[in-house]
Amino acid sequence: MTILLSIQGVSKHFGGLQALTNVTFDLPEGQILGLIGPNGAGKTTLFNVVNGVYPPEDGRVIFRGKDVTTTKTYYHARMGMARTHQIVQPLNELTVRENVIVGACFGRENQSLRQAGMVAEEVLEFLGLLPRIDQMAGSLNVAEKKRLEMARALAARPYLLLLDEVLAGLNRAEIAMMVETVRNIRQQGITIIMIEHVMHAVMNVSDRIIVLDYGQQIAEGTPEEIAVDEKVIEAYLGDPKLAQRLMEQND
Amino acid sequence: MKYWRNHIGLLFPLLAITGMVLWPILTGNVSNREIVFTILKAIALASSLNILLGYTGYVSFGHIVFYGFGGYIGLYLVNEQGWSIWMGMLAGGISSGMLAFMLGKAILRLRGAYFALATIGINEAMEAFINNFDLFGGPIGMTLNFSVYRAYGGTAQALSMSFYIMVVLTFASLIVSHLVRTSKFGLGLQAIRENEDAAEVMGVVAPDAKTWAYVLSAIIPGMVGVLFFFKNGNVEPHVAFPLHASIELLVMVMLGGQGTVLGPILGALAYQGMRGYLVTSNFFKDIQLSVSGVLLLLIVLFIPAGAIGWLRHRFSSLRRVLA
Numbered sequence: 001m002t003i004l005l006s007i008q009g010v011s012k013h014f015g016g017l018q019a020l021t022n023v024t025f026d027l028p029e030g031q032i033l034g035l036i037g038p039n040g041a042g043k044t045t046l047f048n049v050v051n052g053v054y055p056p057e058d059g060r061v062i063f064r065g066k067d068v069t070t071t072k073t074y075y076h077a078r079m080g081m082a083r084t085h086q087i088v089q090p091l092n093e094l095t096v097r098e099n100v101i102v103g104a105c106f107g108r109e110n111q112s113l114r115q116a117g118m119v120a121e122e123v124l125e126f127l128g129l130l131p132r133i134d135q136m137a138g139s140l141n142v143a144e145k146k147r148l149e150m151a152r153a154l155a156a157r158p159y160l161l162l163l164d165e166v167l168a169g170l171n172r173a174e175i176a177m178m179v180e181t182v183r184n185i186r187q188q189g190i191t192i193i194m195i196e197h198v199m200h201a202v203m204n205v206s207d208r209i210i211v212l213d214y215g216q217q218i219a220e221g222t223p224e225e226i227a228v229d230e231k232v233i234e235a236y237l238g239d240p241k242l243a244q245r246l247m248e249q250n251d
Numbered sequence: 252m253k254y255w256r257n258h259i260g261l262l263f264p265l266l267a268i269t270g271m272v273l274w275p276i277l278t279g280n281v282s283n284r285e286i287v288f289t290i291l292k293a294i295a296l297a298s299s300l301n302i303l304l305g306y307t308g309y310v311s312f313g314h315i316v317f318y319g320f321g322g323y324i325g326l327y328l329v330n331e332q333g334w335s336i337w338m339g340m341l342a343g344g345i346s347s348g349m350l351a352f353m354l355g356k357a358i359l360r361l362r363g364a365y366f367a368l369a370t371i372g373i374n375e376a377m378e379a380f381i382n383n384f385d386l387f388g389g390p391i392g393m394t395l396n397f398s399v400y401r402a403y404g405g406t407a408q409a410l411s412m413s414f415y416i417m418v419v420l421t422f423a424s425l426i427v428s429h430l431v432r433t434s435k436f437g438l439g440l441q442a443i444r445e446n447e448d449a450a451e452v453m454g455v456v457a458p459d460a461k462t463w464a465y466v467l468s469a470i471i472p473g474m475v476g477v478l479f480f481f482k483n484g485n486v487e488p489h490v491a492f493p494l495h496a497s498i499e500l501l502v503m504v505m506l507g508g509q510g511t512v513l514g515p516i517l518g519a520l521a522y523q524g525m526r527g528y529l530v531t532s533n534f535f536k537d538i539q540l541s542v543s544g545v546l547l548l549l550i551v552l553f554i555p556a557g558a559i560g561w562l563r564h565r566f567s568s569l570r571r572v573l574a
Contacts, residue, residue: 074454106454113438
C-alpha cells in the first residue's frame with residue numbers, strides 16, 4: 001500500500017488561536033478519509049495547509065514523496081492535488097465550460113485548450129452539468145455551483161481530491177446524488193479526503209475517519225470505531241444512540 | 252471550418268480598422284490622416300491596456316509610463332545614436348517590456364486599489380526622474396534633428412511612413428489581444444480576474460501570468476511612444492508622462508468594454524470623437540477632462556461591462572461574434 005499523503009506533526013496558529021496541534025496521519029492511495037469535528041475544529045485549516053494556501057508553523061506535509069510543506073497552491077495543483085471550497089468560488093463571468101477548462105488546463109496533466117475542452121465535456125457529463133455548459137458560472141444555483149467545484153477539481157485528473165463540505169446546503173436528493181458521485185470518483189482510483197457535517201453520508205462513504213476538536217486529533221479509525229468512541233460522542237456527536245442510528249441509516 | 256470559427260471574433264475589429272485606414276488613403280487628405288493617426292494611437296494603447304485591465308483585472312492608472320519611457324529611449328537612440336526608426340522602436344518596445352517585468356515582480360503582488368495607486372506613483376516617479384536626467388535633456392526634453400527624416404525620403408515621406416507604421420502597430424495590438432484572449436495563457440488571466448485565489452488553487456501560476464500580462468501590455472505602448480515622438484519631432488517630460496492620458500485610456504477601455512477585442516476599438520473611437528468635439532466647442536474646451544471624469548462615473552454606475560459587455564449580456568447570441 002503506497003502512502004499518497006503524509007501529515008507529520010503539523011501545527012498552525014492564528015495569533016493566539018491554536019488552529020492545529022501536532023496533527024499526524026498517513027493517507028494510503030485509493031482511500032476515502034473522512035474529516036469530521038465541530039465547527040472551528042480546524043478542518044478547513046488542515047485543508048489549507050495540505051493545499052499550500054499557507055504553511056504550518058511546525059511539521060511537514062509530504063505528497064507523493066515530495067515535501068510540499070511550504071510550496072504554493074499552484075505547485076500542488078500541478079503535482080496532482082485538487083480541491084473544492086467550502087464557500088464556492090466560481091469564476092462568475094466565465095462559462096461553466098471555461099471554468100472546467102481552467103481546471104483541466106492548469107492541473108496535473110497541463111493539457112492544451114483543445115484536449116481540456118474534451119475533458120471538460122466528459123467531466124460535466126459525469127456530474128450532470130452538461131445542460132448548463134454554456135451558461136455563466138455565476139448564474140448557477142448553489143447545488144450546481146458545488147458540482148461545478150467538483151467538476152473543476154476532477155478535470156485536473158488529480159491523485160488527491162480534497163472535498164470541503166460538498167454536501168452542505170444540499171437537499172436529500174442532491175445529497176444522495178453527490179454521495180453516489182463521490183463513490184464513482186473513488187472507483188476512478190482517486191484518493192479523497194472529505195470534510196463533512198452530514199454524518200450519515202460521511203459514515204457511509206469513508207474508509208477511515210479522523211476527528212478533530214480544537215485543532216487536536218481526538219480519534220481515528222473506521223466509521224464503526226468512531227461511532228462508538230466516547231471522546232467523539234462527547235465532543236461532537238453528543239448522543240450515543242444517535243451514532244448508532246447514523247450507522248444504520250443508509251443514505 | 253472549425254479553425255475559422257475560433258477567429259471569427261477578430262473579424263469585426265479588423266474590418267473596423269481597415270475601414271478607418273482606407274478613409275484617408277482614398278481621400279488623399281493629410282488632415283484626415285492625422286485624425287486617423289490619433290485614433291489608431293488611442294486604439295493601440297487602449298487595446299494594450301486591455302490585456303492588463305480587461306483580461307487580468309488589474310487597474311493600471313499609470314499605463315502611459317510605458318509609452319513615455321519607451322518613447323524616450325527610442326527617440327534618444329534614433330536622434331543621438333543614429334539608429335533607424337525600426338531599431339529605435341524595437342528598443343523602445345523592449346525597454347518598456349523590461350520595465351514592466353521589473354515593476355511586475357515588485358508591485359503585482361498588490362491587489363485592487365493598492366496596485367492602482369502604485370502605478371500612479373511609478374508614472375510620477377518616472378516623470379520626475381526624466382526631468383532630472385541630463386542625457387535625455389532634463390526638463391527641456393529632446394528635439395529631433397530633422398536631418399534624421401532624410402533617410403526616409405524627406406519630412407513628408409517620413410510622416411506618411413509613420414502613419415503606415417501606426418497602422419501596423421494597431422493591427423499588431425489587436426492580433427496580440429485576440430491571441431491572448433483565445434489562448435490558454437489568456438484563460439489563466441481571466442481566471443485570475445475572476446478569482447485570483449481560486450485560480451491559484453486550480454494551478455494557474457498567478458505571479459508569472461500577471462507579470463507576462465503586464466509585459467505584453469507594455470511593449471506596444473513603448474513602440475507607439477517612439478513612433479509618436481519621432482513623428483512629432485520632439486519630446487518633453489510632461490508630454491511623455493501625462494497622467495490624464497492614462498485615465499483617458501481607462502475610460503476608452505471601459506466605455507467600449509474591457510476584456511473584449513472590439514471594446515477598446517469602439518471605446519477609443521467614441522472617446523476620440525467626443526474629445527474632438529469637446530476641444531473645439533467654446534463651452535467645453537477648457538473642461539473637456541471633467542467630461543471624461545463624468546463619463547467614467549456613468550460607465551461604472553450603469554454599464555460596468557462597457558458597451559460590448561452590455562450587448563453580449565443582452566443578446567447572448569452575439570457572444571460568439573462580438574469577442
